[in-house]
Amino acid sequence: MRKLLVAAVALAVSAGALAQSSTPAFQNNQSEARLLAANNQGNAELFFMIERLQEEVRNLRGELEEQRHQLNQLTRQSRERYIDLDQRIMELAERESTPRAGSGGSGSGTGERSQSTGNATTVAKEYREPSAEERQAYQRIQKLIQEQKAYDEAIGELYDFIAEYPEGDLTVNAYYWLGEVYLVKPQLEQAKQAFTIIATRYQDHRKAPDAMYKLGVVHDRMGERDQAQRYMKQVVDQYGTSQAAGLAKKYLEAS
Amino acid sequence: MTVTSRFRTTWTSTAAALVGAALLIMMAAAPQQVRAELTIQVTKGVGSAIPVAVVPFAKSGDLPAGDDVSTIIRNDLEMTGEFNPLDPERMLSLPSSSDDVFFRDWRLLGQRYLLVGRVEREGDQVRARYELFDINSERRLLGETANTSVDNIRTLAHHISDKVYEALTGEPGVFSTRLAYVTLDAHEGKPRYRLQISDVDGRRARVRLESDEPILSPTWSPDGRRLAYVSFESGKPQIFTHELATGERSVVASYPGLNSAPDWSPDGRSLLVTLSRSGNAEIYKLDLASRALTRLTDHWAIDTEGEWHPNGKGLAFTSDRSGGPQIYIKDTEDAAPRRVTFGSRYNARPRFSPDGRYIYYVHQRDGAFHIARTELASGDEQVLTRSRLDESPSVAPNGRMLIYATEQDGNSVLRVISTNGDAAYTLPAARGDVGDPAWSPILR
Numbered sequence: 001m002r003k004l005l006v007a008a009v010a011l012a013v014s015a016g017a018l019a020q021s022s023t024p025a026f027q028n029n030q031s032e033a034r035l036l037a038a039n040n041q042g043n044a045e046l047f048f049m050i051e052r053l054q055e056e057v058r059n060l061r062g063e064l065e066e067q068r069h070q071l072n073q074l075t076r077q078s079r080e081r082y083i084d085l086d087q088r089i090m091e092l093a094e095r096e097s098t099p100r101a102g103s104g105g106s107g108s109g110t111g112e113r114s115q116s117t118g119n120a121t122t123v124a125k126e127y128r129e130p131s132a133e134e135r136q137a138y139q140r141i142q143k144l145i146q147e148q149k150a151y152d153e154a155i156g157e158l159y160d161f162i163a164e165y166p167e168g169d170l171t172v173n174a175y176y177w178l179g180e181v182y183l184v185k186p187q188l189e190q191a192k193q194a195f196t197i198i199a200t201r202y203q204d205h206r207k208a209p210d211a212m213y214k215l216g217v218v219h220d221r222m223g224e225r226d227q228a229q230r231y232m233k234q235v236v237d238q239y240g241t242s243q244a245a246g247l248a249k250k251y252l253e254a255s
Numbered sequence: 256m257t258v259t260s261r262f263r264t265t266w267t268s269t270a271a272a273l274v275g276a277a278l279l280i281m282m283a284a285a286p287q288q289v290r291a292e293l294t295i296q297v298t299k300g301v302g303s304a305i306p307v308a309v310v311p312f313a314k315s316g317d318l319p320a321g322d323d324v325s326t327i328i329r330n331d332l333e334m335t336g337e338f339n340p341l342d343p344e345r346m347l348s349l350p351s352s353s354d355d356v357f358f359r360d361w362r363l364l365g366q367r368y369l370l371v372g373r374v375e376r377e378g379d380q381v382r383a384r385y386e387l388f389d390i391n392s393e394r395r396l397l398g399e400t401a402n403t404s405v406d407n408i409r410t411l412a413h414h415i416s417d418k419v420y421e422a423l424t425g426e427p428g429v430f431s432t433r434l435a436y437v438t439l440d441a442h443e444g445k446p447r448y449r450l451q452i453s454d455v456d457g458r459r460a461r462v463r464l465e466s467d468e469p470i471l472s473p474t475w476s477p478d479g480r481r482l483a484y485v486s487f488e489s490g491k492p493q494i495f496t497h498e499l500a501t502g503e504r505s506v507v508a509s510y511p512g513l514n515s516a517p518d519w520s521p522d523g524r525s526l527l528v529t530l531s532r533s534g535n536a537e538i539y540k541l542d543l544a545s546r547a548l549t550r551l552t553d554h555w556a557i558d559t560e561g562e563w564h565p566n567g568k569g570l571a572f573t574s575d576r577s578g579g580p581q582i583y584i585k586d587t588e589d590a591a592p593r594r595v596t597f598g599s600r601y602n603a604r605p606r607f608s609p610d611g612r613y614i615y616y617v618h619q620r621d622g623a624f625h626i627a628r629t630e631l632a633s634g635d636e637q638v639l640t641r642s643r644l645d646e647s648p649s650v651a652p653n654g655r656m657l658i659y660a661t662e663q664d665g666n667s668v669l670r671v672i673s674t675n676g677d678a679a680y681t682l683p684a685a686r687g688d689v690g691d692p693a694w695s696p697i698l699r
Contacts, residue, residue, distance in 0.1 A: 061577045065594045223638040255641070
């Protein structure tokens with residue numbers, strides 16, 4: 001122990017001597033050589049230190065950039081969530097302020113309500129047959145999408161259509177097209193929303209297998225392969241005979 | 256060092272060159288006679304493709320066998336994935352002009368559009384008349400005549416495909432554009448690199464440069480008349496420009512160290528290049544007339560693979576200043592770079608979409624390399640490919656398709672996908688490997 005201590009002191013002293021000799025009053029060859037060696041060693045140490053610092057700065061920079069990015073995303077998301085919530089509250093407030101007599105406006109409204117309050121074990125749901133006028137409106141939107149490719153306009157029209165003719169057979173189709181158009185745009189979040197509505201609320205509708213398949217496609221596009229595969233499997237399990245199940249199988253085989 | 260892919264991205268070669276590793280390119284193919292052409296394989300179609308009937312064109316006069324105009328058009332439309340051409344064997348009639356068209360026949364077959372036409376030989380010229388119809392509205396959408404010399408029938412067919420595509424989608428077609436790429440095979444026991452240019456369907460390939468040493472990173476001038484690329488023919492990397500009509504070449508960058516990753520500016524006057532003359536890889540603007548250099552990045556990390564924004568003001572590049580390679584954008588030459596990729600630890604080789612809305616790049620996830628894109632406004636990332644060793648993306652000038660290099664059965668091949676990630680076709684080289692694709696601008 002003592003020996004070690006002595007050695008340490010000796011080292012400290014010699015280091016002190018070296019430090020001193022960097023500003024010598026006089027020089028001989030020997031002290032110059034020692035100085036050079038010390039410099040070289042110092043340079044090498046400095047070099048390694050700089051490399052380590054650079055590495056650390058790069059990593060810190062990476063973390064900083066990623067955190068700034070996450071912060072931006074969170075800010076954006078919370079703003080979007082606020083706007084969404086605000087809209088819903090406004091809609092609610094509007095609905096509250098209009099008197100109940102409004103149900104006379106559409107015959108289907110009462111039917112839908114009785115169904116939800118009746119709450120019997122739901123057997124295959126009957127979808128309201130579309131009126132001629134409704135059919136026309138729907139065809140007009142299809143034309144917008146398929147021929148004119150006016151997607152933004154079509155999105156607006158689809159929302160109007162869903163609001164105007166709720167809970168009908170074509171309403172589900174409208175949700176489906178909404179999903180398709182968002183997928184083309186691509187606004188994947190919105191597409192996911194639209195397809196999810198069908199896959200959860202209208203599971204017995206004939207568009208449901210397609211919607212669930214597309215939900216898988218949306219997740220795949222988002223890079224969420226596991227989710228995509230889950231939906232694809234669900235299509236195969238739940239709607240084995242549908243065309244969508246065939247596509248889903250292909251997807252599962254390819255992945 | 257295991258070289259999984261024979262054409263590695265500039266990123267890896269930059270990094271490798273900087274740590275002093277030699278550019279080691281391994282050889283796989285046995286020495287064999289090389290056919291220059293790529294063959295096309297459509298691997299994946301889309302369910303939502305528009306049904307279109309391209310009726311075999313009526314022919315008169317002595318026409319060269321092999322290149323059938325309507326077959327070429329049908330293949331062109333099919334490879335976009337946006338159209339589903341009807342098999343001629345299912346057609347109920349074979350009209351060649353509007354007088355013979357019965358729309359209800361085509362409605363019965365579930366077709367949306369119909370293309371009819373005839374091809375005639377007149378001396379050294381071939382003339383094609385064609386008409387395009389909307390079957391639902393029974394309206395004529397196009398009716399034109401086009402001429403070309405007899406040996407240019409494919410040019411004529413691609414021209415008609417462009418017109419049809421534009422009439423039906425509103426976007427310009429890219430069937431008359433060209434692909435530049437590098438093939439690698441063995442020649443008398445030595446590696447042979449060939450810089451080639453072909454049609455977008457891989458046909459009519461012509462070798463523009465051959466070398467025992469690597470040729471890398473071809474980039475087109477905005478007028479499509481010149482290429483710039485990196486060639487190691489002198490034993491070290493140099494950047495050349497190459498006049499395609501005359502074959503005239505000039506060395507534009509031959510600095511000590513790296514000379515790599517050229518990208519031609521939208522105004523045609525300068526190249527972005529990566530040089531390590533200062534001891535570290537940095538991006539410079541090289542003025543082609545004066546050969547003056549302007550340094551655009553200044554960081555002790557590696558900066559490389561610069562690509563001009565289509566507006567010619569800003570640029571994207573790859574830098575490892577945050578640990579691993581990531582893509583940064585400078586909105587102007589003087590602006591501070593901002594990072595745009597966050598999805599994983601490895602994002603490299605940026606390419607803008609022609610409208611500047613998206614950036615495409617090589618993206619590593621779970622040990623595999625894919626092509627991905629990020630919408631710059633929203634930051635939303637989308638992975639477009641499923642294969643595992645994807646690299647070198649290059650976007651078609653209409654932004655609808657993208658070509659990249661990948662591996663198939665142990666060889667490097669080129670694959671084309673639509674940018675919505677749906678359709679795909681593969682262009683494998685007849686022998687050996689092919690990589691570093693560059694899609695030309697629309698040629699006037």
